[in-house]
Amino acid sequence: MFHLPKQVISHLFVEPAKIVEKTTSISVTAGDPATLECTIEGSPELQIKWFKDRREITSGRKYKMSFKENVATLKIFSAEKVDITNADFSLLLTGSLASYRIVPPTFTKPLRKVDGVVGSAVSMECRVSGSQPMTVSWFKDEQEISADAKYQPEDNEVITGGACFIRKESLSSFLELHSVKPLDSGKYTCQVSNDAGKVSCTAKLDASKLLMTGSSVHLECKVTGTPEIQIKWLKNESEISAGDTYQMSFTEDVASLHIFNASVEESGDYICEACNDAGTDRCNSLVIVKELLNNVTFVSAFPAPPDPPSFIEKIENVSCLVGSVITLQSIVKGSLPITVSWIKDDNEVMESDNTQMTFEDGVATLYMTDVETLHAGKYTCQAKNDAGAQKCSASVLVKGQSAQCTMR
Numbered sequence: 001m002f003h004l005p006k007q008v009i010s011h012l013f014v015e016p017a018k019i020v021e022k023t024t025s026i027s028v029t030a031g032d033p034a035t036l037e038c039t040i041e042g043s044p045e046l047q048i049k050w051f052k053d054r055r056e057i058t059s060g061r062k063y064k065m066s067f068k069e070n071v072a073t074l075k076i077f078s079a080e081k082v083d084i085t086n087a088d089f090s091l092l093l094t095g096s097l098a099s100y101r102i103v104p105p106t107f108t109k110p111l112r113k114v115d116g117v118v119g120s121a122v123s124m125e126c127r128v129s130g131s132q133p134m135t136v137s138w139f140k141d142e143q144e145i146s147a148d149a150k151y152q153p154e155d156n157e158v159i160t161g162g163a164c165f166i167r168k169e170s171l172s173s174f175l176e177l178h179s180v181k182p183l184d185s186g187k188y189t190c191q192v193s194n195d196a197g198k199v200s201c202t203a204k205l206d207a208s209k210l211l212m213t214g215s216s217v218h219l220e221c222k223v224t225g226t227p228e229i230q231i232k233w234l235k236n237e238s239e240i241s242a243g244d245t246y247q248m249s250f251t252e253d254v255a256s257l258h259i260f261n262a263s264v265e266e267s268g269d270y271i272c273e274a275c276n277d278a279g280t281d282r283c284n285s286l287v288i289v290k291e292l293l294n295n296v297t298f299v300s301a302f303p304a305p306p307d308p309p310s311f312i313e314k315i316e317n318v319s320c321l322v323g324s325v326i327t328l329q330s331i332v333k334g335s336l337p338i339t340v341s342w343i344k345d346d347n348e349v350m351e352s353d354n355t356q357m358t359f360e361d362g363v364a365t366l367y368m369t370d371v372e373t374l375h376a377g378k379y380t381c382q383a384k385n386d387a388g389a390q391k392c393s394a395s396v397l398v399k400g401q402s403a404q405c406t407m408r
Helices: none
Strands: 019-024 034-041 047-050 056-057 065-068 073-078 090-091 098-099 108-109 113-119 124-130 135-140 155-159 163-168 172-178 186-194 197-212 217-222 230-235 246-251 254-259 268-276 279-290 310-313 318-321 326-333 339-344 355-360 363-368 375-383 388-397
Touching: 073 279, 108 197, 108 355, 124 186, 124 197, 124 318, 135 172, 172 186, 217 268, 217 279, 230 246, 230 254, 254 268, 310 388, 318 326, 326 375, 326 388
Parallel strands: 113 197, 197 279, 318 388
Antiparallel strands: 019 034, 034 073, 047 056, 047 090, 065 073, 090 098, 108 124, 124 172, 135 186, 155 163, 163 172, 186 197, 217 254, 230 268, 246 254, 268 279, 310 326, 326 363, 339 375, 355 363, 375 388
């Protein structure tokens, strides 16, 4: 009797390669080593290649690559600036692609000139995009505004002329001055940096004295130095003297100017000049006097109807790659107030860490960073006021590897 051998049947299931865990953008200081890692699942044998800016790189004096326990590792022994400024490292394995990019900071909303009234509060804001972590510093006339030791970095208070608060959020920073004084006037700079670069923007703050006709104003200037100190007051660079309108004094190191019964003609830039044998110094304050209208009522039997919003410039179609930055922008005119909203495929767009919306001076902007394929779709900018509403739409196409957006 013959016995046939048993048949052994086995099934081989080949699991496709898949990146299950990848790091995001990393920060590296030039000259230091850097390590990129990806956790991968899939059936052996996995074919792994590393790329930098779409060019394959190999192990050598600069790079070392390994794959152990489902972790693919790229080690850069000594990162150079060319490696960390907008560098795009990619890992390719059987159709999967992971990329790493360090994006330098850019301002999506720079500082703007501010006119402040003495005694009031003033706020300056800027918004920024780029790879975290980012360091934010504020300067006044090129001197850094530093925090008092008793405050945490997230809520710094420093004393300039009034109280000054600095607030830092993930993609924005605010400088708030309370009870502004003339010496707070100057150029304010916000500087943002990460390991890929540094940017700054500057705006001027003019702290003025705003008065109505018939009011009085008192200006003071603290003076230090070796006696004898001579004090001179000027208005628009012309010296003024005591009389019915002006009264001056200099006691206990404080120079004072009192303006009585101010008229519109008293508006101007007032300068206190202190001089001794060692030199001369100045400080100034802007005084604005507006005419006061008493018992005047304006009546319009036929008020002009408000203008509905309309688009001077509409948003345009955008085509870009995954990981890019997208800016959609339109210019709107019409009677104020105008409210602007953004809609994607019939759903309202909300602000998030990588999505910001602004509407200033008639310019509506939607700004998105680190875009993914889910950001693709039809975007609509809608402007409304009491007279009506208007819309304009454009398509966003997202595909492929990280790069810069191009207009279609």
